[in-house]
Amino acid sequence: MSDAAPKTLVEDHGSVRILTINNVKQRNALTMDVKAVFGPALAEAERDPNVRAIVITGAGGTFSAGGDVTLFGDMTPAKGRHVVYRQREFLHTMIRGETPIIAAVEGFAYGAGFGVAMAADHIVAAEDAKFCAAFNKIGLMPDGGLLYTLPQRVGMGRAKEMLMLASVTDGVEAKRLGMVDVLAPSGSALDAALAKAEKFAAAAPLAIGAIKGAFARWPFDLESVFAMEIDAQQALMGTADATEARRAFFAKQKPVFKGA
Numbered sequence: 001m002s003d004a005a006p007k008t009l010v011e012d013h014g015s016v017r018i019l020t021i022n023n024v025k026q027r028n029a030l031t032m033d034v035k036a037v038f039g040p041a042l043a044e045a046e047r048d049p050n051v052r053a054i055v056i057t058g059a060g061g062t063f064s065a066g067g068d069v070t071l072f073g074d075m076t077p078a079k080g081r082h083v084v085y086r087q088r089e090f091l092h093t094m095i096r097g098e099t100p101i102i103a104a105v106e107g108f109a110y111g112a113g114f115g116v117a118m119a120a121d122h123i124v125a126a127e128d129a130k131f132c133a134a135f136n137k138i139g140l141m142p143d144g145g146l147l148y149t150l151p152q153r154v155g156m157g158r159a160k161e162m163l164m165l166a167s168v169t170d171g172v173e174a175k176r177l178g179m180v181d182v183l184a185p186s187g188s189a190l191d192a193a194l195a196k197a198e199k200f201a202a203a204a205p206l207a208i209g210a211i212k213g214a215f216a217r218w219p220f221d222l223e224s225v226f227a228m229e230i231d232a233q234q235a236l237m238g239t240a241d242a243t244e245a246r247r248a249f250f251a252k253q254k255p256v257f258k259g260a
Contacts (some may be wrong), residue, residue, distance in 0.1 A: 007037040009059065010045075015052040016197040017045045018190075020059050027065035028058040030087060030112045039090040046097040049259055052201035055193045056120060057104040058113075066111025066134055087112060091145045094119040096216045098209030100200040104193035105129045105171070105180070115144015118153065118179075121212060122200070124193040125180040129171040136166040152218065153179050204241045205259040 009020040019041055021028040028034075045051045058064050094101055094116070103120035111134040117123055125131075135142045142163045151159040154177050162169065175183040184192040200208065210232040217228075236242055240260045248255035 007031075007034045008041045010041055012051075013194060014198070015050060015201045016055060016194060017048070017051045017053075018055045018057065018194075019045065020057050021064055022059045024060035024062075027062045027108060028060070028113065029065050030067055030116070032086065035086045035090065039086070039093075042090050042093050046093055046099050051099060052203075052205055052259075053197040054099055054101045055104055055190070055197050056101060056116065057190050057193070058106065061187075062107035063103070063105040063109040063129070064113025064116060065108050066113045087115075087144060091115065091119050095145065095149070096213070098205075098212055100197075100208055100212065102193045102197045102200070104189040105131075106187065106189050108132075110134045112144045115142070115146050115149070118149040119145050122182075122193075122196055123180040124182040124184055124189050124196060125171040125174055126184055126186045126189045127171045128186045129174070129180075129189070130168055131170075131174055131179065132168045133163045133166050136164060150179075153177075202257070204245065204255075204257045206239055206241055207236055210236060 005022060007022055009018075009022050011018045011020070019038065021030070021034060021038060023029055023031060023034050030038075042054070042056075045054050100122065101120045102122045102124060103117045105117050105123065105125040106129060107126075108130050109117045109125075110130070110132045114131050114133055117131070133142050133146060146159075146163060150162065153159075154162070158177065161167070169177070169179065171180065171183055174180045182192055182196060214228050214232065217224075241255075241257045244257065245255045247253075
């Protein structure tokens with residue numbers, strides 16, 4: 001594959017946008033040039049009103065092997081801060097945005113790649129996929145939002161063990177632990193993710209965005225939950241989508257949502 005090939009491939013399937021990390025020679029490592037393209041592509045998908053769901057995957061049978069190991073030789077604290085900050089930008093979009101994101105994981109999801117997968121709202125993994133925080137193996141602590149996302153899926157105790165020991169978890173075990181949502185045969189994670197993305201895309205986008213936005217503020221106390229519910233419901237009840245949903249309910253038809 002040419003070095004000039006796009007580091008992120010963008011493809012639309014109806015209202016579902018697929019973003020493919022395309023750095024096969026480095027097992028889709030999140031190099032600075034990958035981040036420079038992937039981040040804006042993700043932000044554009046989030047802004048596009050025609051995109052109702054986003055699927056993130058990796059080219060060549062690997063999700064992402066993590067960070068750029070070629071930088072380790074001359075890494076300094078200042079350089080390290082810059083590297084982590086660049087991925088913070090797109091991870092923030094993934095977690096705080098309003099569009100549902102589905103990760104389709106084949107092969108390795110290691111280090112920062114593990115963080116990208118866990119930042120998705122819904123995770124589809126091949127049975128032989130491999131997840132590993134890996135950071136401790138090079139004397140570093142996890143980044144990529146894993147201290148926030150992983151405990152929400154597997155619990156605090158299990159997350160501590162996985163992050164401290166940098167243990168490897170395959171797709172089958174990840175499904176058992178609740179780390180992934182759907183298990184797919186090897187080579188079919190993207191197809192399964194697209195099928196799930198189409199369901200998200202058919203749902204009411206304003207309501208989906210409100211739900212995702214609420215979960216992004218986790219953890220919260222009960223009174224905060226009630227306040228968010230009241231504010232969001234009041235706003236949503238006046239939308240055209242809510243009117244369409246009521247019409248379709250009484251007409252015994254399937255609603256067609258327009259995000260308005």
